[in-house]
Amino acid sequence: MQNTKTLAIVGLILGIVxxxxxxxxxxxxxxxxxxxxxxxxxxxxxxGLQANGEKTAMAVVGLILxxxxxxCGVIMSIVYACTACAxxxxxxxxxxxxxxxxxxxxxxxxxxxxxxxxxxxxx
Amino acid sequence: xxxxxxxxxxxxxxxxxxxxxxxxxxxxxxxxxxxKFGIVFEDFxxxxxxxxxxxxxxAHIVYAMTNIPLIIVAFKYIDKLWFKPFxxxxxxxxxxxxxxxxxxxxxLGIVIYTHFxxxxxxxxxxxxxxxxxxxxxxxxxIGCFLAGCCYGIESEFGFTVHNNHINPSVNDVNRLPxxxxxAGCNLIIFFVILWLFKNxxxxxxxxxxxxxxxxxxxxxxEFFRGDEYRGIYFGLxxxxxxxxxxxIFSIAMLIRYHIKHKTxxxxxxxxx
Numbered sequence: 001m002q003n004t005k006t007l008a009i010v011g012l013i014l015g016i017v018x019x020x021x022x023x024x025x026x027x028x029x030x031x032x033x034x035x036x037x038x039x040x041x042x043x044x045x046x047x048g049l050q051a052n053g054e055k056t057a058m059a060v061v062g063l064i065l066x067x068x069x070x071x072c073g074v075i076m077s078i079v080y081a082c083t084a085c086a087x088x089x090x091x092x093x094x095x096x097x098x099x100x101x102x103x104x105x106x107x108x109x110x111x112x113x114x115x116x117x118x119x120x121x122x123x
Numbered sequence: 124x125x126x127x128x129x130x131x132x133x134x135x136x137x138x139x140x141x142x143x144x145x146x147x148x149x150x151x152x153x154x155x156x157x158x159k160f161g162i163v164f165e166d167f168x169x170x171x172x173x174x175x176x177x178x179x180x181x182a183h184i185v186y187a188m189t190n191i192p193l194i195i196v197a198f199k200y201i202d203k204l205w206f207k208p209f210x211x212x213x214x215x216x217x218x219x220x221x222x223x224x225x226x227x228x229x230x231l232g233i234v235i236y237t238h239f240x241x242x243x244x245x246x247x248x249x250x251x252x253x254x255x256x257x258x259x260x261x262x263x264x265i266g267c268f269l270a271g272c273c274y275g276i277e278s279e280f281g282f283t284v285h286n287n288h289i290n291p292s293v294n295d296v297n298r299l300p301x302x303x304x305x306a307g308c309n310l311i312i313f314f315v316i317l318w319l320f321k322n323x324x325x326x327x328x329x330x331x332x333x334x335x336x337x338x339x340x341x342x343x344x345e346f347f348r349g350d351e352y353r354g355i356y357f358g359l360x361x362x363x364x365x366x367x368x369x370x371i372f373s374i375a376m377l378i379r380y381h382i383k384h385k386t387x388x389x390x391x392x393x394x395x
Binding site for chain 1: 133135136138139140142143146147163164165166168169172175176179
């Protein structure tokens with residue numbers, strides 16, 4: 001019984017962390033992990049509390065927060081990761097020997113910091 | 124089309140929104156379908172998370188497998204690119220997702236979870252999975268259309284996209300809306316498998332049936348894809364090779380099921 005309550009508290013905390021983290025760079029990827037763990041813990045806690053005849057409000061709130069946070073984390077992480085086409089184009093260039101021009105092309109997209117690093121790498 | 128929208132001052136990708144909507148809808152529909160097997164909401168959501176973990180992991184792993192030269196370059200120049208440029212390159216090399224990787228990973232997640240959990244039968248969960256996968260994929264492909272990725276060949280029939288800054292290679296060419304065509308095919312597959320599920324046709328084998336239906340559709344549609352950078356090996360794309368593999372696998376599993384579950388009439392004849 002005590003374990004189930006602890007599970008619900010941890011799940012609620014994870015739900016809150018997920019919601020907050022999901023809005024930020026790096027945080028959104030962390031939110032995916034904490035969201036999934038939070039959902040699992042809250043689901044187990046809800047089932048355990050129900051079986052013991054106790055109130056499940058904390059677990060339900062934690063579950064909702066985890067689900068919402070996970071959804072936000074998924075959306076935001078795809079925003080940050082959505083440069084797949086540039087990477088794929090680079091792969092093709094790397095394969096056919098036009099690597100130098102491909103890397104320079106990437107630096108144009110990503111800005112001067114990577115451009116400097118890539119220029120240094122090619123020199 | 125509409126790759127992004129602005130929400131509270133932040134640019135949000137439509138692809139991410141479509142994926143999120145698809146996941147939520149699959150969770151809702153899956154909860155209803157799982158009741159047929161006596162699986163409660165809490166147990167279903169845990170196995171759903173197991174499938175989600177496998178889906179995301181393997182979708183990225185298979186994507187990374189198509190970008191190995193980029194990963195090699197990133198590690199080759201790691202001393203000059205450390206830290207943010209290196210992480211940016213690696214992020215781009217593994218940041219995309221491949222549907223087949225996700226499908227295989229999701230299935231593996233279910234198999235592994237049900238191996239350790241005795242609360243539900245693996246075949247029942249895989250049947251529910253077979254219904255949900257084409258539903259999720261429908262939304263994924265709509266997201267691809269909005270984002271401008273996975274685009275079709277140049278065609279008189281279709282749409283011309285302009286000013287797509289996420290996938291600029293799609294711009295200014297009239298293209299076949301292959302993403303919407305595939306979304307439509309997935310929706311039809313969803314309704315077919317849902318009907319079979321509800322009428323208990325091919326119970327315990329629906330995921331293998333899905334592997335017989337979708338891969339040939341995907342194999343055909345791949346010839347109408349215009350994004351050449353997705354990897355071509357011996358004339359076929361990565362997804363076409365995987366399609367062939369999945370069909371062979373599903374035939375093998377269906378034969379195995381048939382041998383394992385011979386009809387009672389045949390079994391009675393043998394005992395006489």
